[in-house]
Amino acid sequence: METIEERLKAVEQYIEERKLQQITSPLDEKSQVILNEYFLSIKRAFLFTNPSGMDFVYFIGEQGNKTVVMSGQNNLIGYVPNSSTDFINAGANVVTGQQFTDMPNDVMLVLWSTGTVPAGLSTGGVIYYTVSSTGSSFKLSLTLGGVAINFTNNGEGEQFFEIVG
Numbered sequence: 743m744e745t746i747e748e749r750l751k752a753v754e755q756y757i758e759e760r761k762l763q764q765i766t767s768p769l770d771e772k773s774q775v776i777l778n779e780y781f782l783s784i785k786r787a788f789l790f791t792n793p794s795g796m797d798f799v800y801f802i803g804e805q806g807n808k809t810v811v812m813s814g815q816n817n818l819i820g821y822v823p824n825s826s827t828d829f830i831n832a833g834a835n836v837v838t839g840q841q842f843t844d845m846p847n848d849v850m851l852v853l854w855s856t857g858t859v860p861a862g863l864s865t866g867g868v869i870y871y872t873v874s875s876t877g878s879s880f881k882l883s884l885t886l887g888g889v890a891i892n893f894t895n896n897g898e899g900e901q902f903f904e905i906v907g
Contacts, residue, residue, distance in 0.1 A: 852868065
């Protein structure tokens with residue numbers, strides 16, 4: 743069992759360690775080291791507008807000796823094929839879902855899946871473009887403004903479209 747003296751010494755050591763981590767204002771050299779080591783610093787933000795006019799914001803940041811790139815928006819859209827509201831229609835080659843309402847043409851997407859993707863499509867690394875967008879539906883093309891891809895089935899499992907541009 744810990745004695746009162748041992749516990750008091752542990753508390754004093756804790757207080758001293760916290761003092762070492764305190765940041766002063768104006769920033770001294772020690773405070774700058776603490777900020778660089780433990781906090782993310784945004785170094786640059788840039789805006790990208792895709793051909794359909796959608797804006798994407800990206801940030802470049804640093805923490806310690808690491809550089810990171812972050813997206814300024816949630817760009818992952820999920821759906822479950824064959825549900826009552828969100829689906830892929832292989833007969834019409836159309837992707838439909840409430841989350842796609844007003845999706846413009848020429849948006850660059852990448853498909854990810856927890857199951858089997860619709861035949862005719864591939865996951866990760868293949869960029870698709872939205873074409874024939876109307877309401878909450880669109881078709882996919884391998885080229886900007888190109889011909890829609892034919893699906894031969896609806897796929898299985900949860901599918902995700904990542905907006906990449």
